[in-house]
Amino acid sequence: MARTKLPILTRATADKHDLYERAVQCSEAEIEFVDKAYKKIRGKPARVLREDFCGTAATACEWVRLRKDNRAIGVDLDGPTLANGRKRHVSKLSAEQQARLTLQQRNVLNPSGPGLGVDVVLAMNFSYWIFTTREQMLKYFRAVRRSLGAGGVFFLDHYGGADSYLEIKERRRIGGPRRGFTYVWDQSYYNPLTNEKVNRIHFEFHKGPAWRNAFVYRWRLWSLVEVRELLDDAGFSNVTVYWEGDDGKGGGDGNFKVTTRGEACRCYIAYITAEK
Numbered sequence: 638m639a640r641t642k643l644p645i646l647t648r649a650t651a652d653k654h655d656l657y658e659r660a661v662q663c664s665e666a667e668i669e670f671v672d673k674a675y676k677k678i679r680g681k682p683a684r685v686l687r688e689d690f691c692g693t694a695a696t697a698c699e700w701v702r703l704r705k706d707n708r709a710i711g712v713d714l715d716g717p718t719l720a721n722g723r724k725r726h727v728s729k730l731s732a733e734q735q736a737r738l739t740l741q742q743r744n745v746l747n748p749s750g751p752g753l754g755v756d757v758v759l760a761m762n763f764s765y766w767i768f769t770t771r772e773q774m775l776k777y778f779r780a781v782r783r784s785l786g787a788g789g790v791f792f793l794d795h796y797g798g799a800d801s802y803l804e805i806k807e808r809r810r811i812g813g814p815r816r817g818f819t820y821v822w823d824q825s826y827y828n829p830l831t832n833e834k835v836n837r838i839h840f841e842f843h844k845g846p847a848w849r850n851a852f853v854y855r856w857r858l859w860s861l862v863e864v865r866e867l868l869d870d871a872g873f874s875n876v877t878v879y880w881e882g883d884d885g886k887g888g889g890d891g892n893f894k895v896t897t898r899g900e901a902c903r904c905y906i907a908y909i910t911a912e913k
């Protein structure tokens with residue numbers, strides 16, 4: 638039987654959230670890390686997880702799928718992004734799984750309802766860097782700490798290294814000839830006086846125009862030291878850094894281990910846990 642060929646991916650047929658997830662998000666690996674790290678810290682599994690800045694809530698959906706008594710709350714300001722997640726991810730959950738998931742369109746600074754008293758809060762893909770002053774960041778961290786239940790743990794990620802201070806582009810091919818595309822990470826602006834930076838994501842296709850500025854992030858580049866100090870100031874204890882192992886080819890291997898000594902490298906990604 639002849640197989641129907643999928644249409645070639647172009648700007649007109651692409652969904653930018655789908656491209657983003659294929660290029661930069663691995664919810665399964667993220668949830669595996671969170672699940673294992675929480676068990677190690679608390680000696681029992683977490684049940685209720687809030688995903689701040691959830692976007693399409695891919696990770697919240699993964700949490701609900703992981704175990705049948707898991708519950709998840711996804712929080713994001715943007716209605717169309719949440720709607721995209723409902724269509725592409727939530728609709729694929731069973732009715733019973735959907736009943737264990739709540740999506741809230743609201744500001745992470747004001748958690749409410751089922752977003753309170755949770756075991757885990759996630760702030761991933763550096764989204765919390767939208768807070769550009771110490772005051773704002775402290776306000777966010779305090780709001781997270783208040784909304785964790787007893788024994789709650791806050792999970793964040795962090796990137797840095799020499800390259801993070803440069804205005805540079807990184808290009809990566811994703812997928813095969815028909816459904817493939819090029820992901821471009823464009824660090825387009827950095828001001829060393831303020832640490833303000835603008836990072837852009839563009840997508841290029843085999844045919845037709847590129848999707849320039851599909852996502853634009855206006856962030857402050859926070860150092861790991863600043864983030865750790867602010868977590869301490871917000872009242873968290875045992876702030877712990879997990880450093881990614883080396884794949885031997887200049888990249889990360891996806892394994893994150895507790896450390897008190899990082900590496901002076903061009904580019905790193907780390908996880909942080911902070912306990913209530």
Ligand SMILES: C[S@@+](CC[C@H](N)C(=O)[O-])C[C@H]1O[C@@H](n2cnc3c(N)ncnc32)[C@H](O)[C@@H]1O
Nearest residue numbers: 690691692713714715718743744745761762764
């Ligand atoms: C980089 S995306 C993160 C997507 C996903 N969580 C991930 O890990 O890849 C950042 C998201 O944060 C949301 N956002 C920005 N400021 C917010 C705020 N104050 N409260 C809630 N969501 C916010 C944006 O709408 C956007 O969907």
